[in-house]
Amino acid sequence: MDRSVTATALGNAANDLSLWGLFLQADWVVKLVMLGLLLASVWVWAIVFEKVSSIRRANRAADAFEDAFWSGGSLDELYRKEGDQPSHPMAAVFVAAMREWRRSAQRLAGSDLIANGLRERIDRTMAVTVQREMERLERWMIFLASVGSVAPFIGLFGTVWGIMNSFAAIAGMQNTNLAVVAPGIAEALFATAIGLVAAIPAVLAYNKISSDLARFAARLEGFASEFGAILSRQTETAVIGTEARSPAIAE
Template sequence: MDRSVTATPLGQAAADLSLWGLFLQADWVVKLVMLGLLFASIWVWAIVFEKVTSLRRANKAADAFEDAFWSGGSLDELYRREGDQPTHPMAAVFATAMREWRRSAERVATSDFVAAGVKERIDRSMALTVQREMERLERWMIFLASVGSVGPFVGLFGTVWGIMNSFAAIAGMQNTNLAVVAPGIAEALFATAIGLVAAIPAVLAYNKISSDMARFAGRLEGFAAEFSGILARQTESAVSPARSPAPAAE
């Protein structure tokens, strides 16, 4: 008599194999795993949207800046327009180099030792700025990598936990009917599915965004190298009069 009463709700539970039904019927540990993975998936997509938007905006700003830089206009005018509050990474690299070059410009003509170190200081300041700007752009990238590598294992933990509970319930009921076994196993596998849903986009997005960021970092480094050469030539032209020998007395 008791067995027939117990079989009715189990039959009803077995019939509800929708995603929401599987979630409601799952153990509380499996529910926590599912909720954590769903939250991670939402966060992954938010990060992807932010990174794609930031890179697109940075590349567009860099295109406009390079057009102005190579147009032949005055560097001082460009610095007044972009240097006070740089709004994108390439302008920040330019402003850093200009500030360092201006600080050294007054002393270059009277000190060969200072002139020899100007290029090194400019290169170091631009390299640090590139590194700082890329670190800002790469923020939260470690989260994408973590979800991509750990997500499937977290889902697998939920699956193992759910199957353990299902087998324990089956052993207690002493009933191996497929209608009794299927719901518990389906609930457990649902956790693995959510883990893959979170991990696969995270891995794909991490690889694509990392490639785009490496390309943008190379663009910044290329601009820094070209600008360093321009400032070095201007520094040499400022120092050359001081180095020229005085005319011989007649």
């Protein structure tokens, strides 16, 4: 490191304490730290907006689906409406269970062993579907957690590096006047500030979104349990009777 050049730059920028000025006069390592943290912050906000909108859409779609499900209409018709490509997680759980039911329904009559196996397969199918849909909704959550925990330390690294350069420049100028020390210390602390700007929203968003996802997962699991009970009752009816009919909501 050329201390005379650094010292000269430090003296020329002594009065430029704007954010842009602090960035320009920073060492290249500190600049890389700042740029990386700024990019991480932008990506954090993009993930936050995407997750919030996705959870809201999923809840609205689940509300509409549950209204149709509990309306007393034909589940065969609802199954045909949702098709092979359900558009939201709750519909995906429903379609997976109905598909498994329809595959095995014709073999149910008089066979308690087959009925027990079908109930287990339906429960397992819905559990796997819930897990898959939640994994899709939870995508990029690990990035929020990582930024929230690591960004302050990355900013601190930039601060330590910047302070080291500042003291080296002060030693080269042989001047400890506050006007000489302040710009270097300010640019170093600026890196820590950017790290906190990236980390604080990431932590808050991670906690909030994780709570919302947990509630939605519980909602899916509750629906799967209720629908599994409906299919189980229909399975018992099919074993006792002579023909397995499509399940229907009936109290």
